[in-house]
Amino acid sequence: MMNGLPCLSIGEGPPLVVLLFTPEAAIPTGLGRRYLMRTVGPFTERFTVHVLNRRPGLPPTTTMAELAAHYAAAIEATFAGPVNVLGMSTGGSIALQLAADHPELVARLVLGGTACTLGPIGRRAQRAYIDRARRGQRPSPALAELVTESAIGRALVKALSWVADGRKDHTDAATMLNAEDGYDLRDRLHDVKAPTLLIQGEKDLVYPLELARQTVRGIPGARLISYPGTSHAATFTDKRFASDALAFLLEG
Numbered sequence: 001m002m003n004g005l006p007c008l009s010i011g012e013g014p015p016l017v018v019l020l021f022t023p024e025a026a027i028p029t030g031l032g033r034r035y036l037m038r039t040v041g042p043f044t045e046r047f048t049v050h051v052l053n054r055r056p057g058l059p060p061t062t063t064m065a066e067l068a069a070h071y072a073a074a075i076e077a078t079f080a081g082p083v084n085v086l087g088m089s090t091g092g093s094i095a096l097q098l099a100a101d102h103p104e105l106v107a108r109l110v111l112g113g114t115a116c117t118l119g120p121i122g123r124r125a126q127r128a129y130i131d132r133a134r135r136g137q138r139p140s141p142a143l144a145e146l147v148t149e150s151a152i153g154r155a156l157v158k159a160l161s162w163v164a165d166g167r168k169d170h171t172d173a174a175t176m177l178n179a180e181d182g183y184d185l186r187d188r189l190h191d192v193k194a195p196t197l198l199i200q201g202e203k204d205l206v207y208p209l210e211l212a213r214q215t216v217r218g219i220p221g222a223r224l225i226s227y228p229g230t231s232h233a234a235t236f237t238d239k240r241f242a243s244d245a246l247a248f249l250l251e252g
Helices: 030-045 064-078 090-101 120-134 140-146 151-165 171-181 209-218 232-237 239-249
Strands: 007-011 015-019 048-052 083-088 106-112 196-201 223-227
Touching: 007 030, 015 030, 015 064, 015 090, 030 048, 030 083, 030 232, 030 239, 048 064, 064 090, 064 171, 083 090, 083 239, 090 106, 090 171, 106 239, 120 140, 120 171, 140 151, 196 209, 196 232, 196 239, 209 223, 223 239, 232 239
Parallel strands: 015 048, 015 083, 083 106, 106 196, 196 223
Antiparallel strands: 007 048
């Protein structure tokens, strides 16, 4: 744990705080851990990577600003100065909120598959997830439209995600996504002071590329790298992702 937040620390070198979304408010295990290591493993060769997750049992009305304050408190309590931050997907939304609300804590900021607010498809799917979770239904089938535009593909994803949900409690996940539903930093991007890189898939359905462009235009000196033909989830597993992010982080 890091100041009350679930934490996995691995690697050698200066700190790199990684923020991400997982269905449970815990560090992933099993297949989830394998996917996590596939994504962050390359960074452990140059940094001590601290993967942080949200506190379990958050009130259902928790906001992104409140979540960012939790992460800010953990960083202040653990490190002597500002740290590099990598945020992916919903974790990227938290990272942007953190950088805007607590700019003194972020040295360099890398964002992957995110933007200053959700796109319309992402918002619709996540609201359906929240509604299903709060009714006690298996919620993940609601996210199928974020994975593929194919009707057959969506049907398959719905079936697989329904099975994967099992009997788990998705209350914490619904709280996190509800916080993101009310998140909109379009008028506060100028408050982000850290050098920023945003890496985005051209076919991201959760945070469309135009929103990524708008995000970068609003942050002084920010850069955008887009991967042609790449979906939201494929952005993080693309071999270029770690390479591009590391090149930017090591500039500082």
